[in-house]
Amino acid sequence: MDWDSFAEWGEKAARWTQDYHQTVKDKPVRAQTEPGDILNALPELPPEQAQPIEDIFQDFEQIVMPGITHWQHPRFFAYFNANTSPPSVLAEFLTSAIAAQCMLWQTSPAATEMETRMMEWLRHALDLPTGFAGVIQDSASSATLAAVLTMREKALSWQGNQQGLFAQKPLRVYCSAEVHTSIDRAIWVAGIGQQNLVRVLTKGDWRGMDPVALEQAIQSDLDSGLHPAGVILSVGGTSVGGTDPVEECLKVAAKYGLYTHVDAAWAGSAMICPEYRHYWQGVERADSIVFNPHKWLGVQFDCCAHFLKNPEDLVQTLAISPEFLKTHGKDGIINYSEWSVPLGRRFRALKLWFVIRAYGLEGLRTRLRNHVNWSVDLHDRLATEPDFEITTKPMWSLWTFRYAPDGAVDLDDLNLRLVNAINDDGRIYLTQTRVDGNLTIRFQAGQFETTEDDVRVAYDVITEIARSLT
Structure with missing residues (x-):
């Protein structure tokens, strides 16, 4: 590949990026591969001769993407989000192109x-x-x-x-x-x-x-x-x-x-x-x-x-x-x-410049406030369910809970099975932590494109899968 063909592939990459972000909500949030799947799909030795960019891009889609956990999925409620946005991607593209x-x-x-x-x-x-x-x-x-x-x-x-x-x-x-x-x-x-x-x-x-x-x-x-x-x-x-x-x-x-x-x-x-x-x-x-x-x-x-x-x-x-x-x-x-x-x-400042100008502080504030309000609403709904207990109250858009139905003996094991079952299901992604020594499940909303409906889906998934385990 040379600079004469770069523009063509750059356009294809841009179209691919647009399609990825517009359809990522239809994919399982967490990668569904098993350990070693990607490694075994990659040749053990590097190529001696140049290979066509068409083949490289095809392998990117067929080998790499199945092993990606989609951090830009609107129902990524695990960890803390590592976000992006269209102006940030554009600025990062320019930063890479300048390569200063x-x-x-x-x-x-x-x-x-x-x-x-x-x-x-x-x-x-x-x-x-x-x-x-x-x-x-x-x-x-x-x-x-x-x-x-x-x-x-x-x-x-x-x-x-x-x-x-x-x-x-x-x-x-x-x-x-x-x-x-x-x-x-x-x-x-x-x-x-x-x-x-x-x-x-x-x-x-x-x-x-x-x-x-x-x-x-x-x-x-x-x-x-x-x-x-x-x-x-x-x-x-x-x-x-x-x-x-x-x-x-x-x-x-x-x-x-x-x-x-x-x-x-x-x-x-x-x-x-x-x-x-x-x-x-x-x-x-x-x-x-x-x-x-x-x-x-x-x-x-x-x-x-x-x-x-x-x-x-x-x-x-x-x-x-x-x-x-x-x-x-x-x-x-x-x-x-x-x-x-x-x-x-x-050159990290460039993407800050693009994002702040593209959304304005008030546009960014609106997103943050929505995430907090929607998360608190989910907390309030789950708190009314008799077989769930809230283990820590919302701090901004983060809070924790446990599934604790009557008669359950080992709640740590039950909740670990619950979070694993939720993540295997693929509709949402959550992680666990410990509160006062007890295993609990974290929820936090913060993905840039998350909607109120995405947070509502979390309630359905959590309650549905929890009750299927007992």
């Missing part, structure tokens, strides 16, 4: 300056103070790692990168049990160690960290000769939407001079709606905040918005400037590679 490596201002000034402006747009949409600056990371995992490295360096007076952690007092980082496992990984990679990630007690319907218990844990570590370094808060945790009392916890952290990071990877998108901001009241006190537009705003993966009160702290932690990466003769520029762990950077 945007590590420095001089390697593509448009990418750097658009990233600056798009982060200002998002800051405005969330109503964060003007003092916050932002950078687009690939994922919340990377943003959290950057935050943990920064809290490590600040706690060690900027000597950790040079001296390591040898002979230092153990650093301590505090969070609740509801945080994402990316926090654990960040602690590992930063060299702090799993034993020094302190899980603080939670309480209340939001399953949030107890500020009193947080202060007690910090003071206890100080009394024991340990070195508190930072606090990581959750807003909309993955399991059940666990949300810490942000303002109270940040006040405790400030009292002890600890660096703070707020992980709102999923729920942060909802903060473009003023009526949901009470969930993170006081967030302007945080040093670092992260949310993923690719989870709920129709901007496809990967696109993570990372806000910083003092970006100089992050730059001091991560920046390395050898001569071959310096830009001479230009003042006042930003090199965003100094704000992230990877040196290489994609």
Whole structure:
């Protein structure tokens, strides 16, 4: 294939993409293949000679697509959505076509300056103070790692990168049990160690960290000769939407001079709606905040918005400037590679620009509000069914339930069989979690094209399949 034939195949790919998104609702949500099916359909050795693009595209449809779980299906109610939208796909196409490596201002000034402006747009949409600056990371995992490295360096007076952690007092980082496992990984990679990630007690319907218990844990570590370094808060945790009392916890952290990071990877998108901001009241006190537009705003993966009160702290932690990466003769520029762990950077800001302009903030707010309202309606309907129990209340569009008919002995086994049967059925896709040690089933609505009818279908599927098991 060469550039002379590219336009023809580009048009075919565009038509295929349009057809896929308009018909994906007719497919089973989760891939129906068995382990090894795709691997065994692929030749063991690569071809020695070029093959026709017609054959490659045919194999894409016949081998690859049967093994795809359709994240863009309107009845994908599992995990958190990894969304896309037509303007995002178009922008990603152009990004791929340009294929710029945007590590420095001089390697593509448009990418750097658009990233600056798009982060200002998002800051405005969330109503964060003007003092916050932002950078687009690939994922919340990377943003959290950057935050943990920064809290490590600040706690060690900027000597950790040079001296390591040898002979230092153990650093301590505090969070609740509801945080994402990316926090654990960040602690590992930063060299702090799993034993020094302190899980603080939670309480209340939001399953949030107890500020009193947080202060007690910090003071206890100080009394024991340990070195508190930072606090990581959750807003909309993955399991059940666990949300810490942000303002109270940040006040405790400030009292002890600890660096703070707020992980709102999923729920942060909802903060473009003023009526949901009470969930993170006081967030302007945080040093670092992260949310993923690719989870709920129709901007496809990967696109993570990372806000910083003092970006100089992050730059001091991560920046390395050898001569071959310096830009001479230009003042006042930003090199965003100094704000992230990877040196290489994609032009991620372009798809934000396309999506925000194509829908407007009010169009995006309407989608979010619909998802929340429709999900709450489903919760209310299922709550009236005598053989179901609600295990956690709705946090935005996420809540959990269990099938608990009279006489059932092993509810964990029954609910695991239920979620597996639902996913094998293919009409909707759900996942499970544990609440207070008990296996429960999660529901969350957030796919960009989901309709009220799609959520209503979930009620029919859940109740129908549950009662077929007993």
